[in-house]
Amino acid sequence: MTSSPYHHGNLREALVDAAVDVVRDGGPEALALRELARRLGVSHNAAYRHFADREALVDVVAERALAGMVDLVHRRLAGVTEADPVSRARRRLMEIGEGYVEFALTQSGLFRLLFTAYPEPPASKGADGTLAPGDDPYGMLNAALDDLVAVGFLAPEDRVGADVTCWAAVHGFAVLNIEGPLRGLSPAERQATLAGLLMAIDRGLGAGGDWPALARS
Amino acid sequence: MTSSPYHHGNLREALVDAAVDVVRDGGPEALALRELARRLGVSHNAAYRHFADREALVDVVAERALAGMVDLVHRRLAGVTEADPVSRARRRLMEIGEGYVEFALTQSGLFRLLFTAYPEPPASKGADGTLAPGDDPYGMLNAALDDLVAVGFLAPEDRVGADVTCWAAVHGFAVLNIEGPLRGLSPAERQATLAGLLMAIDRGLGAGGDWPALARS
DNA sequence: CCGTTGAAGTTACCGCTGTCAACATCGCCT
DNA sequence: AGGCGATGTTGACAGCGGTAACTTCAACGG
Numbered sequence: 001m002t003s004s005p006y007h008h009g010n011l012r013e014a015l016v017d018a019a020v021d022v023v024r025d026g027g028p029e030a031l032a033l034r035e036l037a038r039r040l041g042v043s044h045n046a047a048y049r050h051f052a053d054r055e056a057l058v059d060v061v062a063e064r065a066l067a068g069m070v071d072l073v074h075r076r077l078a079g080v081t082e083a084d085p086v087s088r089a090r091r092r093l094m095e096i097g098e099g100y101v102e103f104a105l106t107q108s109g110l111f112r113l114l115f116t117a118y119p120e121p122p123a124s125k126g127a128d129g130t131l132a133p134g135d136d137p138y139g140m141l142n143a144a145l146d147d148l149v150a151v152g153f154l155a156p157e158d159r160v161g162a163d164v165t166c167w168a169a170v171h172g173f174a175v176l177n178i179e180g181p182l183r184g185l186s187p188a189e190r191q192a193t194l195a196g197l198l199m200a201i202d203r204g205l206g207a208g209g210d211w212p213a214l215a216r217s
Numbered sequence: 218m219t220s221s222p223y224h225h226g227n228l229r230e231a232l233v234d235a236a237v238d239v240v241r242d243g244g245p246e247a248l249a250l251r252e253l254a255r256r257l258g259v260s261h262n263a264a265y266r267h268f269a270d271r272e273a274l275v276d277v278v279a280e281r282a283l284a285g286m287v288d289l290v291h292r293r294l295a296g297v298t299e300a301d302p303v304s305r306a307r308r309r310l311m312e313i314g315e316g317y318v319e320f321a322l323t324q325s326g327l328f329r330l331l332f333t334a335y336p337e338p339p340a341s342k343g344a345d346g347t348l349a350p351g352d353d354p355y356g357m358l359n360a361a362l363d364d365l366v367a368v369g370f371l372a373p374e375d376r377v378g379a380d381v382t383c384w385a386a387v388h389g390f391a392v393l394n395i396e397g398p399l400r401g402l403s404p405a406e407r408q409a410t411l412a413g414l415l416m417a418i419d420r421g422l423g424a425g426g427d428w429p430a431l432a433r434s
Numbered sequence: 435c436c437g438t439t440g441a442a443g444t445t446a447c448c449g450c451t452g453t454c455a456a457c458a459t460c461g462c463c464t
Numbered sequence: 465a466g467g468c469g470a471t472g473t474t475g476a477c478a479g480c481g482g483t484a485a486c487t488t489c490a491a492c493g494g
Binding site for chain 2: 115116118138160161162164165167168169170171172173174175176180181182192193195196197199200201202203204205
């Protein structure tokens with residue numbers, strides 16, 4: 001619609017769009033430059049004028065996927081209505097987890113690609129980023145956990161590993177349900193087990209030290 | 218050593234051995250039939266006399282990987298010395314988790330392959346199996362959780378989703394540390410965060426129902 | 435002792451992939 | 465007008481999985 005400014009149209013965007021489309025329900029391994037070019041009516045190698053190699057295109061798709069996931073979680077967070085600060089903070093944490101899983105299940109191809117080429121290691125969250133510190137799932141998780149501390153639900157000394165614990169649990173659940181042995185669960189079973197997982201996390205976060213013999217090897 | 222009974226030796230086993238070797242630290246995507254044949258001094262296509270296609274070889278490698286992981290966890294379980302039944306059961310659960318992660322980190326390629334071709338969906342655990350019900354990680358996890366119930370640490374009504382919760386948490390931790398954004402953690406950080414995760418699970422399992430507003434959507 | 439048979443391995447080919455190099459085209463700017 | 469640089473095309477190479485037809489060789493029966 002916007003006219004074709006150059007030779008044959010605005011590739012790059014068309015390539016990225018098509019790539020997202022292909023990956024969404026085929027996973028990263030379904031992304032083939034030649035087949036993409038074929039589908040766009042352009043000759044193979046045309047893509048190399050816009051991306052150094054396949055990996056470069058994958059990276060752009062990963063950014064899109066990440067943005068989509070952040071968007072989905074944001075929408076979920078916006079729907080939280082609890083008034084009581086503690087309930088609200090706990091609910092927000094659960095919404096993040098559920099949103100994460102929802103994205104993983106509904107856009108499983110993009111989710112899988114995301115974890116073969118994760119855009120930015122979260123260690124450098126606030127470094128010199130073009131990315132606001134809360135605009136990736138890990139940042140949102142950390143914000144929610146900080147809220148839990150501020151609100152008094154989570155003891156500050158239990159805050160330290162909580163981010164990894166939450167992320168690991170939810171991520172593992174997603175992976176096992178997509179490519180792992182838990183695919184094939186009915187949506188109802190899935191929702192129930194996810195609820196159980198989130199409740200376990202909610203309760204387990206304040207882990208105190210009731211395990212003296214832990215330090216080993 | 219055992220002589221070469223046929224044309225050129227006992228392929229198949231040599232193929233599987235080499236495949237395990239390649240996959241161990243290259244992941245499933247590093248497994249190429251042709252390169253394997255080349256390394257064994259045999260012509261490509263020779264493998265097709267022993268495996269229908271690449272996938273068939275992958276499946277055999279997956280079985281080996283699974284056996285290796287089970288073996289590792291068994292060895293860890295054999296080292297548990299706690300006398301008190303409750304402590305012992307809890308310790309055994311943690312050993313399973315730590316063994317799972319240890320295998321994932323030290324044999325990451327095999328671990329990754331395992332979850333692109335998991336041998337048997339655990340739903341049919343005791344069906345008509347050639348596999349004893351406790352001889353896969355999921356079975357061992359379930360046995361440990363049953364122990365926790367028998368010993369009184371875990372309420373029977375909290376038993377139901379506990380398997381998925383444990384598996385998801387530990388699996389997610391492993392994945393995030395291998396291919397995900399948590400690679401690059403130092404071993405010490407890793408051990409500390411894993412300990413936190415396991416403690417959170419240990420505490421969170423008895424999740425009771427202190428979240429009335431959970432039923433939604 | 436010889437010949438047949440069937441398993442194991444080989445050569446040749448096909449289509450697919452990513453990637454490099456050389457060539458063609460077209461808009462814009464001097 | 466002319467050229468330059470961005471864009472796209474054609475052609476080639478290597479590597480991959482997979483199929484088909486051919487060859488080798490050990491074992492077994494007559």
